[in-house]
Amino acid sequence: MSTEHTENAESAQSAGDAESTGTAGQRPGRLELARALMAGGVLSSDWTPAFAAVPRSAFLPELIWPYDMEAGRSVAVSMAQDPDAWARYADADVPVVTQWDDGRHTGTAPGREPTSSASMPSVVFRMLRDLEVRPGHRVLEIGAGTGWNAALLAHRLGTVNVVTVEVDEAVAAAARRALEIFGLPVRVVHGDGSRGFSDGAPYDRIIATCGLRSVPYAWVEQCRPGGLVVAPWGTHYGNGDAVARLTVSRDGGSASGFFTGPVEFMKLRSQRPPSPVHSEYVTGGVADGEESSTALPEGEFAGERFEPGHFALGLRVPDCRCVVADKRDGARPVWWYGLTDRSWACVMFRDGGAARVWQSGPRRLWDEVEAAHRWWQERGRPGYERFGLTVTPQGQRAWLDDPADSWPV
Structure with a gap:
């Protein structure tokens, strides 16, 4: 076993030892969480004592709304009604909502918008x-x-x-x-x-x-x-x-x-991000927009939410909101809304067919998106770690690899 692995094993055991007395001794999830965080490289040995001494559970309210990974949604869990489930979620690597709707929410059902939480460990x-x-x-x-x-x-x-x-x-x-x-x-x-x-x-x-x-x-x-x-x-x-x-x-x-x-x-x-009102942009139908087509695949825009391409497009297409609609009957529309005017664009992806494009307004948003995607591809489809940010009194500038080659964001 390498020195690093030995240190990690000892740190995980020390976290478990610190939890071996009192109520925490009945909760093996804490030790399991420590091991998972160390294996993932996010819990370093210098933070292990704090992890062991300061459990997230000590800072959670009696009623919480953890994110259930299997259900794909937040669920209400009460310490009084189900202490085992409450403790299990408190010790799990999931986000836990503790407030909805800026405190206006009442009841146990999830509210409309989560506004305070305990983040994933x-x-x-x-x-x-x-x-x-x-x-x-x-x-x-x-x-x-x-x-x-x-x-x-x-x-x-x-x-x-x-x-x-x-x-x-x-x-x-x-x-x-x-x-x-x-x-x-x-x-x-x-x-x-x-x-x-x-x-x-x-x-x-x-x-x-x-x-x-x-x-x-x-x-x-x-x-x-x-x-x-x-x-x-x-x-x-x-x-x-x-x-x-x-x-x-x-x-x-x-x-x-x-x-x-x-x-x-x-x-x-x-x-907080703006929420464009669709009817204020598309006053008639998509057919009112300028029509074209694209060979870009659906996955470039409707794939996993943390795909670096989405981040790159946001950096290169300013003042724009992208909304990916649900897929129905093999078709999925993806919308872009300008935030400084009423420009919009829509791509309709269909299984087994070419994607149709419509755009309208002072900005040709789809042209901007397509150009940004081409820019990202030509530079080797860089991931998050190659991008950077500079903050000055004049504002913010993003860059790829070198701060000297930056643009305003």
């Missing part, structure tokens, strides 16, 4: 790994959520070195209470995370647990030169994000870095 520890904290580092977290992520940071760095900002007053209060009960009383600030928290600046690290469409420049200003900003970022093209790992420049005037991989987070409330 694999995502949490992958982002903490990307953060590269060191003893003495001071961290600002944007999006307290349940408080679990802040507790993990506080266990490793000390409570005085962690500040978390939460826009929702009820969520902030619940996180503050959970952190105090657990014995890690991190400072929880109720406020707009897009402004950061200047009272504690400068920070060595800033981490966001919500999806962004624009990295606030205030975060760059509040992070020391050479510090890191780690945040899920994406475009309005779709709901998907990618983790941006940005290093603040020596003069503190900008931050730049590569993406580390795909994720999907609930969006910063001030940056």
Whole structure:
């Protein structure tokens, strides 16, 4: 057995040993989760003590809505009614919704839109790994959520070195209470995370647990030169994000870095994606648009949601929303809506037949999409890790391989 495998095995066992007393001793899922996270390379040995000492279950409410992978939907689980299922989901690598509809939701059935959650442990520890904290580092977290992520940071760095900002007053209060009960009383600030928290600046690290469409420049200003900003970022093209790992420049005037991989987070409330109203775009029928055809296959646009091609198209086709409709009777329409005017495009993919295209408006959106796809192919169909982002006072610029060759996003 290699040294690395030996260390991982010992770390997993230590996580299990830490859970071997009290109620946690009846929950083997914690040890199984530790082993899975280590095998996946997301739980590093330096984060194992925090994993063992700070269970996600300590920060979850009595009623949760975990995502059931088999059912493909969120399900309501009550600790009082089914404690075994509650504990099983708390220890599983699944996202757990803890609030719907900005707190307006009532009852046990899932609401319309999830607005606060406890992220998948694999995502949490992958982002903490990307953060590269060191003893003495001071961290600002944007999006307290349940408080679990802040507790993990506080266990490793000390409570005085962690500040978390939460826009929702009820969520902030619940996180503050959970952190105090657990014995890690991190400072929880109720406020707009897009402004950061200047009272504690400068920070060595800033981490966001919500999806962004624009990295606030205030975060760059509040992070020391050479510090890191780690945040899920994406475009309005779709709901998907990618983790941006940005290093603040020596003069503190900008931050730049590569993406580390795909994720999907609930969006910063001030940056939630627009929802185009179809009837405001297509006032008659698709036949009113300019018609053509395409040989591009359906899978390039309606495939797995984390395909890097979708991310690339979002980077190259600005101010555009893509909506993939359900497939019926062998046909699937894919729509694109311009967000600065009423331009639209539609491709109708059919099994065994050529795809028809319609587009209308000041922008020829399909032409832009087709050109962006060709650009991506010509560069070897790059994955997330070859793309990067630079943030300056003037805005954001994306790039492929080299920051010197960038474009505004």
